[in-house]
Amino acid sequence: xxxxxxxxxxxxxxxxxxxxxxxxxxxxxxxxxxxxxxxxxxxxxxxxxxxxxxxxxxxxxxxxxxxxxxxxxxxxxxxxxxxxxxxxxxxxxxxxxxxxxxxxxxxxxxxxxxxxxxxxxxxxxxxxxxxxxxxxxxxxxxxxxxxxxxxxxxxxxxxxxxxxxxxxxxxxxxxxxxxxxxxxxxxxxxxxxxxxxxxxxxxxxxxxxxxxxxxxxxxxxxxxxxxxxxxxxxxx
Numbered sequence: 001x002x003x004x005x006x007x008x009x010x011x012x013x014x015x016x017x018x019x020x021x022x023x024x025x026x027x028x029x030x031x032x033x034x035x036x037x038x039x040x041x042x043x044x045x046x047x048x049x050x051x052x053x054x055x056x057x058x059x060x061x062x063x064x065x066x067x068x069x070x071x072x073x074x075x076x077x078x079x080x081x082x083x084x085x086x087x088x089x090x091x092x093x094x095x096x097x098x099x100x101x102x103x104x105x106x107x108x109x110x111x112x113x114x115x116x117x118x119x120x121x122x123x124x125x126x127x128x129x130x131x132x133x134x135x136x137x138x139x140x141x142x143x144x145x146x147x148x149x150x151x152x153x154x155x156x157x158x159x160x161x162x163x164x165x166x167x168x169x170x171x172x173x174x175x176x177x178x179x180x181x182x183x184x185x186x187x188x189x190x191x192x193x194x195x196x197x198x199x200x201x202x203x204x205x206x207x208x209x210x211x212x213x214x215x216x217x218x219x220x221x222x223x224x225x226x227x228x229x230x231x232x233x234x235x236x
Contacts, residue, residue: 007093033116042120060138064145098142
């Protein structure tokens with residue numbers, strides 16, 4: 001467990017600048033909350049909250065899709081694995097690192113949302129449920145991107161991830177709504193986007209639990225693929 005945690009902490013440290021850029025969006029929401037007349041501008045604040053929420057899912061794909069490529073390019077991965085760390089532990093550390101990075105953002109957004117939206121009448125508990133949805137969506141999206149990054153460069157890994165996550169969402173819109181839950185990133189994001197002051201929604205935990213189960217499945221697939229990858233080959 002210690003190697004996994006150290007890999008995760010090192011990953012978060014290396015991604016500190018993208019995380020900082022993300023947190024600037026939370027700061028924007030906080031500034032708007034201070035400057036706005038909350039009872040009058042509450043719909044605008046909720047719109048900004050939703051918009052800011054979506055960014056972290058996109059960044060989770062970026063985090064997962066570029067992690068292995070960056071490590072292989074710097075040859076740091078060889079040094080880590082040469083110290084007795086298994087490839088499964090290495091992937092687990094990266095998944096945990098993506099989760100921590102996105103969790104930091106969601107925690108900051110949850111605090112800011114509880115303050116700004118709570119004063120306008122949005123249930124605070126629902127704000128934190130929406131943050132749980134975002135973290136679960138990020139974990140799953142980041143793990144799918146990580147799986148593709150074991151054999152693709154970051155650009156193609158992100159494209160393949162978008163395709164895998166987008167097809168169930170498209171099927172849910174055109175075939176049957178239940179298809180959207182096949183890989184529930186879209187379903188979890190939709191819970192956030194559909195929330196409103198009049199209908200804040202209710203805590204439905206099934207998509208979150210399904211996302212966690214599928215995250216483990218994609219992690220297992222990643223481990224099987226990564227086991228067969230020659231990491232000594234240089235990448236460009």
